[in-house]
Structure formats: structure tokens, C-alpha cells
Amino acid sequence: MVLTIPSSLLVPSNFSHQLSSNGATIPIDSSSPAGMSVGDEIPTIDYLALFSADPNRRSTAMDRLSVACEDYGFFNLVNHGIEDGVMDDVVRGISDFLGETAVEEKSKYREVHTGAKILWDSNCHAGENREYLKLVARPQFHCPPHPPSFREALGEYQTKFHEVKLGLARAMSLILGQEESYIENALHLESGFDVAAMNVYPPNLHSKGSIRLPEHTDPGFIVSLVQNMDGGLQILTHQGKWVNVLIPPSAILIQVGEHLEILTNGKYKSHIHRVSGNYKAKRITMVTLHGPSENKFVAPAPEFVDDSHPLAYRGMTYSDGLKANGHYEIEVQSCIAQHRTL
Ligand SMILES: O=C(O)CCC(=O)C(=O)O
Numbered sequence: 001m002v003l004t005i006p007s008s009l010l011v012p013s014n015f016s017h018q019l020s021s022n023g024a025t026i027p028i029d030s031s032s033p034a035g036m037s038v039g040d041e042i043p044t045i046d047y048l049a050l051f052s053a054d055p056n057r058r059s060t061a062m063d064r065l066s067v068a069c070e071d072y073g074f075f076n077l078v079n080h081g082i083e084d085g086v087m088d089d090v091v092r093g094i095s096d097f098l099g100e101t102a103v104e105e106k107s108k109y110r111e112v113h114t115g116a117k118i119l120w121d122s123n124c125h126a127g128e129n130r131e132y133l134k135l136v137a138r139p140q141f142h143c144p145p146h147p148p149s150f151r152e153a154l155g156e157y158q159t160k161f162h163e164v165k166l167g168l169a170r171a172m173s174l175i176l177g178q179e180e181s182y183i184e185n186a187l188h189l190e191s192g193f194d195v196a197a198m199n200v201y202p203p204n205l206h207s208k209g210s211i212r213l214p215e216h217t218d219p220g221f222i223v224s225l226v227q228n229m230d231g232g233l234q235i236l237t238h239q240g241k242w243v244n245v246l247i248p249p250s251a252i253l254i255q256v257g258e259h260l261e262i263l264t265n266g267k268y269k270s271h272i273h274r275v276s277g278n279y280k281a282k283r284i285t286m287v288t289l290h291g292p293s294e295n296k297f298v299a300p301a302p303e304f305v306d307d308s309h310p311l312a313y314r315g316m317t318y319s320d321g322l323k324a325n326g327h328y329e330i331e332v333q334s335c336i337a338q339h340r341t342l
């Protein structure tokens, strides 16, 4: 499909002058692979406008959301109502917890086992270079108790984003031509299984172009991402072009998850992404995978299957999809390969 997204939806393309969300100049490695776009192809969606009482404003915003979901699979969400202070506290909390907690304390969470709700690890090899803390954020919120400010900041973000997620589900249901509650019910989002992954990518890697996190897609309805600085996250567009992701200050990056792809029989697609490159300061991100409820059987809805769109995925519960990877649920690895029938 030819993209006709209006220019007002696009983030400015002058990469070298773009400031990161904490006001610093983007410290990305300048040697981007040939053909790599520099963040000029990320739609911006105004969350408030999706619910505007002004029908014209609302309909324009809904049209933009439709293009962003169908032709891109990712977008920057602005005017979502989560204060900058909350997102700053989250990033500071991650930095404090991972940077200042003794390894012996963090190692309590190193062992992955059935039912593990918190997982910590640090990997430094050719295929992956990051320290991370993963936790189950919903339906019950789990978090290390110390420092309390970390727990509070994370809890506040997750509670507020849950409302934003439900709002997006309603807007997406409408643009798919369904009832407002369609996605929420189809994925049981109210008791959805959400996992937050907090990543710290160390600066000053000596080998240039190192992969920090290999190519993958993520399960779930959507994925939300907040960060302390741009640079590093790269996504492969549906048109086959790698793009460096830029997230304007105060915005949250939203990516279509694999379960929205399965439910819509591929009308909305998740996309491959990776983290790469060298930074001058440590890059901190919080990526939350907002899943269906664990026991929800997710399959393409009949509304999206017809002669020109044959059934492309088989159904299974979220839990079974995750377990079939040989991973524990807290690992929330991609499960779309088990679903594919074509
Ligand atoms: O840290 C990032 O920029 C992205 C990480 C990611 O893709 C993930 O944790 O699934």
C-alpha cells in the first residue's frame, strides 16, 4: 500500500539536531548502515484527539491511528496524560535500582523458575549487551521492595498506562469497524498479563555496531516504551527498511504486539526490531509487553478471515504460546511462529 501519511504526523527528520527526551544531544553511532533511515518515518498520534468532542478533530485522529496501525505497526503517542515527572521517576528508579543495588541483592532475582515474577540478569556477549530487570506488572504488580521510590514510580506508571492502553484498545476497535469493547473482550485486557522489562545498555562499547538485543518481535496486544535518550532502537518497517527510532520528549512509543496481529489475522502486524550501536552515556529503557490474560485463547477473529484473507494463524492460549518456547512466562519471548499456519 502507498503511504499517504500527512507530513504533520511525522517527527522532524533532522537527526543530528534532534534532542533526546532528557535534553541531551543524541549520542548515536554515526556509522548507520547504508539505507538506514534516521527516524523520519514514525507517525505521531495525539491520544486526547482520539476522544475529542469535536467530531472533525476526532475523525482526523482516528484516521491517523488507522494508518499508523495498518501501514506502520508503531507510533509515538503524545498527550497521553502521564506526566513527565512520572516517566522521569521511572527512569531514575531503574538507574538507582540497577546501578546502586549490590549484586548479591539483585542476584536474588537471577534464578528463573515456574511462577517467577521478578527476574534480573546481566548479559555481555556478542549477541546481547544489557543489564535488565523484568517483572510481572499485571494483573498483580510485583517489584523489589527497595528502594521504595522505585516501586512507587513503577506502580504509578503501570496504573496510569493501563487506562491509556484500554483507551487505545477502544479507539482501535472502532477503526477496525467493531464495538468499542471488542479488543478489550477478545484479549481479556482487564486481567491482561503485563511484563515490564527495564534495560540498561552500558556506554562505550569498544566494538562498533555491536548488537545490544537481537532482532525479534514481541507478544501481546501492544508494547509501550519509555527511555532516557534516543539512539539504539531500530525497527524494520513493513516496507523492509531499517529505521532509527526517535521518541520526542514526553511521548511513549507504541508497537503493535503479536496478539493484535493474530486477532486481526495480519491486518495489523507486529514488526521486527533490535537494539544496536554505541552510546556515550548509559541508555535506559522500560519496555512493557501488555498481553492478553494468561488463559485467553487467542485466534484470528472471523471478521478478519475471508477468501482474500485466508486464516493465517492458529489459536492457542497466551500461556501455551509462551511455554511452547521452552521459556518461563516472565521471559515473554515471541510466540508468533507457533501460531502461523501459512
Ligand atoms: O530497549 C529497547 O530499546 C528495546 C528493547 C526491546 O525491544 C525489548 O525489551 O523487547
Ligand SMILES: [Fe+2]
Binding pocket: 216, 217, 218, 273, 287
Ligand atoms: Fe522488543
